[in-house]
Amino acid sequence: MQGPFERQAKTMLRKAGIEVGGTRPYDIAVHDSRLYRRALLHGSRGLGEAYMDGWWDCEALDELFYRIRAQRKESKDPRRMALWFTSKVSNLQSIELSREVAERHYDRGNDLFIAMLDRRLTYTCGYWKEAANLNEAQENKLKLVCDKLALRAGQRVLDIGCGFGSFAKYAAEQYGVSVVGVTISKEQVVLGRKLCAGLPVELCLLDYREVREKYPEPFDHIVSLGMFEHVGRKNHALFMGEVATLLKDEGLFFLQSIGGSGGINPWINKYVFPGGQIPSAEHIVQAAGRRFIIEDWHNFGADYDTTLMAWHRNFVEAWEKLQSSYDERFKRMWCYFLLSCAGSFRARRNQLWQIVFSKHGVPGGYRSIR
């Protein structure tokens, strides 16, 4: 006999075209009927935790989430709303709290990232316009960033949230610039320094709020790729202020960020990115304020779907090697992360924005490229 939770959950799923016990790849198989209660009472966090615990399965999680997200319903999950409210009143991404995502996510183990990412270890969205595979998509993305900045040999560039230094290495090698990269992940600095050895690249363990003290001289250009998602609304304007101070008057600030409705996903927040908050367009524009002029704004969010699916393929293929260091629950968690995000980008509920800002307008005009 079906309880009220089961009935309600099945009705919701049916509206999205999903059948419990169905045979299509995006239908779900329920192994433990406590799932319905957990998902309805605990929202997206309950659903994700139930998946990690093996209470349900789905052959194509990406397609499942695509169908759910394509319904364009804003979640009324109380945990989501509580997190959103908390982010308004307290600073969840202070220097101290920020260290959590570094330790819990980015320092999780370089073996994982080496297995999953492209050969340059670029942990942000690739640019698939003319790419046949992940390596090309990431190389094309790095080239796109450099070309949008029109980098010239001898320039000095700051990269806030440099990861394993893939941008720094590419820009130094191909464009002859020198790069200072900062990250708060120890593992990234250690491996990144090895990868960039011999190049005019300096990678440092520094929070963006600490850069000015160590590097008081303004940079020719500043890039930040896939880091603004960790800044948090309480610090958006502070971040922009730091960038403006660190940037020469005639320099460009290149911001790449995921975009969304400005909310916080409780499951992602607990298991993947503590303190993460996808900014909305309004968050970004408000934070930029009068400090910056928008010269160019490029959205290729659908490319994150392709990128995440490629990471997922690499991860699954490497699982045999990885399983000595990670358990089955981690595997389910990681796949859930990659595929639910892919579905969300496929439904265009999340965006990938590359924005070029200038401080006072490029004289004669900025010529944007694609």
Add this chain to the structure above:
Amino acid sequence: MQGPFERQAKTMLRKAGIEVGGTRPYDIAVHDSRLYRRALLHGSRGLGEAYMDGWWDCEALDELFYRIRAQRKESKDPRRMALWFTSKVSNLQSIELSREVAERHYDRGNDLFIAMLDRRLTYTCGYWKEAANLNEAQENKLKLVCDKLALRAGQRVLDIGCGFGSFAKYAAEQYGVSVVGVTISKEQVVLGRKLCAGLPVELCLLDYREVREKYPEPFDHIVSLGMFEHVGRKNHALFMGEVATLLKDEGLFFLQSIGGSGGINPWINKYVFPGGQIPSAEHIVQAAGRRFIIEDWHNFGADYDTTLMAWHRNFVEAWEKLQSSYDERFKRMWCYFLLSCAGSFRARRNQLWQIVFSKHGVPGGYRSIR
């Protein structure tokens, strides 16, 4: 002997590198020393009116304003602040008040616009990327709009603020679409209809708030080129709401607008565009809200400098023919308008934004072009 106004004005000009009585094209010649008092007490409106009255001259007004605007000082002109405040509390662009700019500016006389504009009568910024002259720049701009929308034969497009129908004509001729164009200028409708005769183009005298009643069926795409500047902050969200209602779910909304700090220039407001208010990026993004996803944002503000200079050249060359219908004070006013705006775009204080919005994200991603 210099009075306090003269001393203060000269000090301010000197800071911008401008000399009273100097010999460079951007230096100014003062014919009536009451100028200083008028400009200091009445701000930009006093300065402009004094020019119209022949109290001062400058060989290259565009270069003069470029130098003033490049100083990046926000005007503390009390009239400007009063207008800004008024725009916050009252609706300066209601359906009734909006008619003023139609009658006072756009209905001023088609002879003027025919003399000044390109051969298609496009009264918005041209796209000079690969253009040798104004005709090419406007044709390239119209092509850019159509290509950014990826128009296909048989589609039905709404143009809000259609002017003389240059976009409607081009899109219908070159892309096989049908166009409904609305404007509140009687003169534009009369001439526009003649120019579009024989094409599937319907030009109507309608306010954007009245379109839905006459055309309840949603359009495939909507464009608005150089009209949002007249909407006013009190109506920005209403405008976006009307567009969202008039647009099919899978359609694109193409917005071209001048961008700035969101203020109102008192001289422009009195003599050129009553009710005009250049939106800021924040105004636009806030008004779009959750109705639209930003797919692409292109800034080619420096091209408005080139466009305005071309219009000025055409106007001056045609003056001999025009002077039977317009007086000398009008000529000075019109040149002051074109050249002061050119200087402002040259200093990058104003932007020209083309923004592509979708309602729910283009499936598979929007591919932007330049």
